[in-house]
Amino acid sequence: MTSLPETTRALVVKQSPPDRNPLYHDAVIEERAIPTPLKEGQVVVKMGAVAFNRRDLWIRLGQYPGISFGATFGSDGAGKVVASADPNDPLLHKRVFLIPIRGWESSLDAPEKMSEFGTVGGGTRPPIGTFAEYVVVERDQVLQTPEHLDDVHMAAWPLGGVTAWRAAIVHAQVTEGQNVLITGIGGGVALTALQICIAKGANVYVTSGSEDKIQRALALGARGGVIYKSKDWPSQLAKLIGQYSNSGSGTPVQLDSVIDSGGGDIMAQVNKILKPGGKVVVYGMTANPKISFTMREVLKHHRLIGSTMGSLKDLKDATTFITKHEIVPVVSHVLQGLEAAEEGFLLLQRGEQFGKIIIRLEDESVQGKANL
Secondary structure (H helix, E strand, C coil): CCCCEEEEEEEEEEECCCCCCCCCCEEEEEEEEEEEECCCCCCEEEEEECCCCCCHHHHHCCCCCCCCCCCCCEEEEEEEEEEEEECCCHHHHCEEEEEEEEECCCCCCCCCCCCHHHEEECCCCCCCCEECCEEEHHHHHECCCCCCCHHHHHHHHHHHHHHHHHHHHHCCCCCCEEEEEEEEECEEHHHHHHHHHHHHCCCCEEECCCHHHHHHHHHHCCEEEECCCCCCHHHHHHHHHCCCCCCCCCCCCCCCEEEEEEEEHHHHHHCCCEEEEEEECCCCCCCCEEEEEHHHHCCCCCCEEECCCCCCHHHHHHHHHHHCCCCCCCEEEEEEHHHHHHHHHHHHHHCCCCCCEECCCCCCCCCCCCCC
């Protein structure tokens, strides 16, 4: 086994002081021992880059289940295997990314056992997180990084990637020529869904609260976008879709599916522009934690589908897809070192990012080439 340092720095969850109002748990850098000797099947990954997810902020706000104080933050990260319990391990010196979920292998519907499902970072199932210089992990819980991606862009992929893939491909079943709406463009999942749907040959429309974000989505290949702060945005979108109609039948062109992160009134908002039998896949509820579903939707055979994260099979399928199409995840900010983590949390709170917020840990570990 390659010689390792005895300790690693890690960003860990510390309980908020009892008199702090509102509740906001601390994120503290601690020196932690690297467990040695390694157990059979374990490897050590020297992290090159790690990525924030909204759940990291929810953990600090005390709004995420299963928080474990003392646990390391972070679900997403990429780096290089620098040690293994097996000195002949073919993964040694390979660039990899960590699998962010546990307990969901391949079931099409949901995790095989919900009681065993967990997400890396901030909890005990599993008891690891990516926001550390070195991470000890089972070798079957890493996947090799596609050659076209460096560590920064690879770190931007796993959790958002599998969430977007499951929403767009497994549930919405997006295919070439379909009309798809992705709401709230700018977040990591929405942008990844945009990239996947465009690579599938779909016509993608977006909503955002920012004209700048719409313009940036158009630069990535979106066909059009509207500001969701306008009360008549569904009518605006209908006109926009109609501009591209070439059916010649006189029948209004409608959406085949909606990939939504807002919740709330989304079903009523898209009722007139979603085709009969169309799907609304909801992977988040940033606008309202309740969704209204009325007889109007029933009569149009509209389908409302909840979707969160995805299986290991989904992640492997999605990674194969981005490798084939050389998709590069969108990165908004790259911070340097764990010391910059607080800046990352502030950026998440402001919600102005377009793409993922990354912490780069080691310049020399950020290898590979991102074909931008």
